[in-house]
Amino acid sequence: MRVVAITPIHVTDEELARRQERYTRLAPAGLTVELRNLTAVSPVALDLQSDVLSSDAALIDDMCHIGQDAADFILPDCVLDPGFRQGSKEEVVGMLESVTSHLVSQGHTVGAVTRNETIGAELVRRIGEYGFADDFAGLEVLNLSFDAINDEELWHKALKVGVAKLAAKGATVVINGCSAVNVDQSQLSLEVIDPAELALKLILEQKSKVTI
Template identity: 40%
Template sequence: MRIYALTPIHVDDAELARRQARYKALSPPGIEIALHDIGPAAPRALDTEAQIRQSEALVVEGLLAMPAGFDAAMPDCVLDPGVAQLAGELPVPVLGLLRLSLGWSVLTGRVAAAVARNQAIADEIAARAAVYGWSDSLLGVEVLDLDMHAIVDSDRWAGGMGAAVTTLAKAGAGDVINGCSAVDLPDGVELAARVVDPTALALRLIGAGR
């Protein structure tokens, strides 16, 4: 199964290669992700609601223009830009990392929550859950107050998660979705609740269902 993926922000060649390597490492047998940069017209970070809307419009445009030869399309973003809008608009399924990862918690009866790098992303995760009809299944989204550089600094990201995950666990969360598609946590990190890598879980589910 070949999946055409599109970044939600403009990234340089090194970051594109890092994300592509991450997909290769996480993809189960039979799943191939071909990741493409969205282009220089896109924002370089999702720090505001306006940037999120700009990114979403460009992802929709990019996926509508995707080349033939793929079995599915997927935004490289836990905010699922364009996933709801493109339903039935492409000749292939449009897969969403949040839809799959949060959906698994919903279907298995787990209490889910999430963490996000900033408030704009937190608000959008909550909004996406509402679009999918799962607002009551998302306990909350804690904000980590991290900048873009933390995405590639796994120790710093993990350090910022401790208090947030503890807060969500005390509120009853069993699953905490890590609200970024491109973050690797260091091995051996112990947190108060199960932290879900939305990309890793989504790829496992796609592999199981192909």
């Protein structure tokens, strides 16, 4: 099964290779992921609301140019689901929508962390749009720069604090609000979900059910 993922921002060749390696490592047996760089040269980070809007529009445009024979599923490589609309094309998977729906169906109260306020505001908006507001314990903003995505030690240090606060709010599981970060589960008071990893598992499960 083939998945084409598209970055939500335009990244360097080095960063694209790092993210591709991560997807190759996370992909379950029977599924391959080809990560493509966003065609538009901007945005290069999601720091402003205008970046979020530009990312959404650019993803829609890029997805329109993916042929049906190129992929079984298309996955925007972002927890904000840029370019994804509920009830539209079945082959387009919204990472946040898919993961949150699964966690809620398992009886969880979901919390989330994001690196900045802009990403956090859009994530909360999406959670409400998807109908999961009543199952959402809240958001904690880690206040980290874009460079922290590649700094696992710095991210984990901030993550521990955020997870503890979400546990106090009643969360039973936490979504790590960045699809490009490797999650270290050590010393965390709650399970933290790597949204990219779980989304790939759910894609494979969905396809398996259809073919049975």
